[in-house]
Structure formats: C-alpha cells, structure tokens
Amino acid sequence: xxxxxxxxxxxxxxxxxxxxxxxxxxxxxxxxxxxxxxxxxxxxxxxxxxxxxxxxxxxxxxxxxxxxxxxxxxxxxxxxxxxxxxxxxxxxxxxxxxxxxxxxxxxxxxxxxxx
Amino acid sequence: xxxxxxxxxxxxxxxxxxxxxxxxxxxxxxxxxxxxxxxxxxxxxxxxxxxxxxxxxxxxxxxxxxxxxxxxxxxxxxxxxxxxxxxxxxxxxxxxxxxxxxxxxxxxx
Numbered sequence: 001x002x003x004x005x006x007x008x009x010x011x012x013x014x015x016x017x018x019x020x021x022x023x024x025x026x027x028x029x030x031x032x033x034x035x036x037x038x039x040x041x042x043x044x045x046x047x048x049x050x051x052x053x054x055x056x057x058x059x060x061x062x063x064x065x066x067x068x069x070x071x072x073x074x075x076x077x078x079x080x081x082x083x084x085x086x087x088x089x090x091x092x093x094x095x096x097x098x099x100x101x102x103x104x105x106x107x108x109x110x111x112x113x114x115x
Numbered sequence: 116x117x118x119x120x121x122x123x124x125x126x127x128x129x130x131x132x133x134x135x136x137x138x139x140x141x142x143x144x145x146x147x148x149x150x151x152x153x154x155x156x157x158x159x160x161x162x163x164x165x166x167x168x169x170x171x172x173x174x175x176x177x178x179x180x181x182x183x184x185x186x187x188x189x190x191x192x193x194x195x196x197x198x199x200x201x202x203x204x205x206x207x208x209x210x211x212x213x214x215x216x217x218x219x220x221x222x223x224x
Contacts, residue, residue, distance in 0.1 A: 035213070045151075045159065045204050047213040058211035094158055098213070101149035101164035101206070108158050 022095030
C-alpha cells in the first residue's frame with residue numbers, strides 16, 4: 001500500500017527557502033507524477049506543481065520561478081523548494097500522487113513563515 | 116479558469132445534498148473533474164475521479180456528474196450520515212495544470 005510522508009522544518013524565516021521532502025513507500029516512484037499541494041489555515045487547496053522522475057515538472061504559474069521540485073529514486077523521495085517565502089506561504093503542505101486524480105496523500109506538514 | 120463552489124451547504128441526516136462546481140471559462144466537459152473529501156484535521160481523500168468514477172471503497176451514496184448546460188459539475192451525497200460532515204473540493208485540469216475549487220463545507224445537521 002502506498003504511503004507518503006512529508007518532512008521538513010516547521011518554521012522558516014521570511015525571504016528564506018522552504019525545503020520539504022516526501023518519502024514514498026509501497027510503489028515505484030518512477031511510474032507516476034508526484035504533486036505538492038498546500039492549504040492555508042481555513043482556506044482551500046492550492047496546487048503548487050508536480051514532478052516526474054524522468055525530469056519533467058509542471059508548476060503553478062502563480063509561483064513564478066520561486067518553486068523547484070524533483071524526484072530522487074535512489075532515496076524514494078520527492079522534494080519541494082520554495083524560495084523567498086513570505087507570511088503568505090504559511091500553510092499545511094501535502095504531497096500526493098497524481099494518477100487519475102490525487103489518489104494518495106501524505107498527512108501534511110505545517111510550515112509557518114515567521115521571524 | 117476558476118472553479119466556483121458554494122462556501123457551505125447543510126442538510127439533515129438521511130437526506131440528499133448536491134454540491135456544485137462551476138467552471139468560469141471553457142467547457143466543463145473538456146477535461147475531467149475530480150472530487151475530494153476532507154474531514155477536519157485530516158488530509159483530503161479522493162472521492163470521485165474522471166467526472167463520475169468512484170475509487171474502490173467509496174460508497175455508492177457518493178455520485179457525481181457534469182452538466183454542459185450550466186458548465187458545472189455536481190457531487191451528490193445521498194443518505195447523509197454524520198460522518199459525511201466535511202469539506203468537499205472539486206478539481207479539474209488545464210493542460211498540465213491542476214485547478215481546485217475553493218471548497219464547500221458540508222454540515223450534517
């Protein structure tokens with residue numbers, strides 16, 4: 001059974017880079033797109049982007065050039081980097097498998113941007 | 116495009132409720148619509164994929180459709196149970212991009 005687990009710092013300073021990883025177990029990381037989705041407290045879901053092992057990646061234009069995602073098959077991890085964060089980036093961040101919908105999700109990790 | 120959902124709906128146990136998801140531009144039937152359930156404090160789970168398909172384990176009380184005339188998708192939940200109280204999110208595709216609606220809070224009175 002597929003399991004996803006997000007990890008990373010819970011607190012990031014403004015203007016710095018948010019870095020998260022998502023551990024994937026129970027299925028081949030090479031066969032799917034893997035997405036990052038976030039949710040500010042009390043608000044809706046926002047798709048950040050998705051990455052594929054073979055180098056393809058698609059990002060939400062709202063993030064411009066701030067976001068980078070990658071898939072590391074040797075570690076079975078998907079990573080997210082979001083640069084130049086502000087308080088508006090405070091949210092729960094989820095990783096999810098993108099396969100006919102987001103059919104499997106991690107539990108999410110809260111990231112707070114504050115000095 | 117934008118997907119617009121009602122902020123909240125409420126209905127009594129045992130009744131049927133429908134949640135809409137209206138696409139602002141382009142045809143609703145040009146790309147698939149998915150639906151997710153998110154219980155309080157939990158990650159979302161896939162409820163409906165490809166407009167009206169239920170993943171295994173999702174009860175047939177949950178159904179969905181797409182209506183070209185209103186350019187909207189709908190999620191219908193019949194035989195409402197207290198555990199159906201949750202947020203429901205629609206999602207569609209714009210090429211490689213994934214777009215979510217704002218979410219609807221369902222209260223089971």
